[in-house]
Amino acid sequence: MSGVSARLIRFYESAGLLTPAGRDANGYRDFDDRNVYELRFIKRARTLGFPIKQIIELLNLWRDKKRPSRKVRALAEIQRKVIVMRMESHREIIDVLTRLMNSCQGDDRPECPILEDFGSKGIHRKL
Amino acid sequence: MSGVSARLIRFYESAGLLTPAGRDANGYRDFDDRNVYELRFIKRARTLGFPIKQIIELLNLWRDKKRPSRKVRALAEIQRKVIVMRMESHREIIDVLTRLMNSCQGDDRPECPILEDFGSKGIHRKL
DNA sequence: GCTGGAGCTTCCAACAGTGGGAAGGTCAAT
DNA sequence: ATTGACCTTCCCACTGTTGGAAGCTCCAGC
Numbered sequence: 001m002s003g004v005s006a007r008l009i010r011f012y013e014s015a016g017l018l019t020p021a022g023r024d025a026n027g028y029r030d031f032d033d034r035n036v037y038e039l040r041f042i043k044r045a046r047t048l049g050f051p052i053k054q055i056i057e058l059l060n061l062w063r064d065k066k067r068p069s070r071k072v073r074a075l076a077e078i079q080r081k082v083i084v085m086r087m088e089s090h091r092e093i094i095d096v097l098t099r100l101m102n103s104c105q106g107d108d109r110p111e112c113p114i115l116e117d118f119g120s121k122g123i124h125r126k127l
Numbered sequence: 128m129s130g131v132s133a134r135l136i137r138f139y140e141s142a143g144l145l146t147p148a149g150r151d152a153n154g155y156r157d158f159d160d161r162n163v164y165e166l167r168f169i170k171r172a173r174t175l176g177f178p179i180k181q182i183i184e185l186l187n188l189w190r191d192k193k194r195p196s197r198k199v200r201a202l203a204e205i206q207r208k209v210i211v212m213r214m215e216s217h218r219e220i221i222d223v224l225t226r227l228m229n230s231c232q233g234d235d236r237p238e239c240p241i242l243e244d245f246g247s248k249g250i251h252r253k254l
Numbered sequence: 255g256c257t258g259g260a261g262c263t264t265c266c267a268a269c270a271g272t273g274g275g276a277a278g279g280t281c282a283a284t
Numbered sequence: 285a286t287t288g289a290c291c292t293t294c295c296c297a298c299t300g301t302t303g304g305a306a307g308c309t310c311c312a313g314c
Contacts, residue, residue: 006291007273015271026280028291041245048220052270062242072241073233080224087217090210093175097207106200114199115189118168133262134302142300153309155262178299 001031002039009039017042017056050079128158129166136166144169144183177206 004012009029012018018038021029038059045055054075061067061075103113131139136156139145145165148156165186172182181202188194188202230240 005272008271010293011271026291028280037246040248044245046271048223049217058242058245061239062246065237067237067239068235069231069237069239069241070233070235072239073228073231076224076228076231076241080221080228083217083220083224087214087221090176090214090217093210094207094214096175097203097210101200101203101207104196104200104203106197108195108197110192110194110196112188112194112196112199114196114203115185118171118185119164119189121167132301135300137263138301153262155309173300 001036002043004039004043012039012042015052017052017059048079049083050075054079128163129170131166131170139166139169142179144179144186175206176210177202181206
């Protein structure tokens with residue numbers, strides 16, 4: 001129902017994300033609507049790259065009916081900045097890799113500017 | 128000289144990346160030019176996001192004087208694709224977070240479209 | 255010489271998230 | 285009653301990096 005694997009559900013529960021599910025007489029977990037909702041919530045937040053700790057905070061805000069939406073927005077803003085920074089460094093990496101690949105013939109000869117770049121000293125000002 | 132922490136040097140050595148450094152009479156590692164070169168190589172490759180296993184392959188190619196540059200280029204190409212894919216998913220995440228943030232007032236009231244989105248079912252076609 | 259501090263050595267643990275597997279219990283269908 | 289597919293808990297692996305502890309060594313100051 002949530003699309004989360006049994007394994008991961010147990011992990012989320014032990015990590016304090018998920019409200020522990022009730023147990024049947026045989027000890028099996030009995031998930032209610034709240035659990036399913038939380039799991040979808042967690043899955044969505046993970047998809048957006050939120051780390052576990054942040055998701056705990058988000059869930060606490062969700063559970064608090066009197067939360068100020070300001071706090072939710074602040075968490076989203078932090079996350080956005082994190083992802084933007086990562087994307088920028090990815091952008092740089094792609095630029096460098098593209099440049100290196102263009103400089104390398106990629107044939108049967110051993111000469112390779114990529115390997116030379118990797119070992120060269122002091123060229124890498126920024127990246 | 129390489130800019131790699133002592134800790135990480137030992138890890139790289141144990142992981143089979145770095146040619147094991149010679150030892151002095153007291154058991155201390157005695158790094159030579161080759162070690163320093165390899166460490167700079169590793170550092171550069173890590174900066175570009177290459178995982179350890181790929182770096183091992185790259186170092187093996189570097190050590191092989193008769194390597195075909197084709198192989199080096201192929202590894203760089205794979206890595207480029209990996210980073211491009213990551214960047215694209217980051218791009219999507221940023222779009223979603225930006226949209227969510229714009230939809231949330233971010234004041235003292237509890238209403239928050241971000242939380243509502245996280246728990247809603249079936250809306251997340253792609254992201 | 256003796257002591258302190260800063261290096262070195264090793265091993266063990268932790269982080270974030272998953273996945274993999276073992277060992278045992280339970281349930282439903284055959 | 286047996287089989288297969290679940291459930292339960294546990295521990296381990298992985299990515300790369302950092303942290304600590306315990307013990308040794310080196311050098312500088314006194």
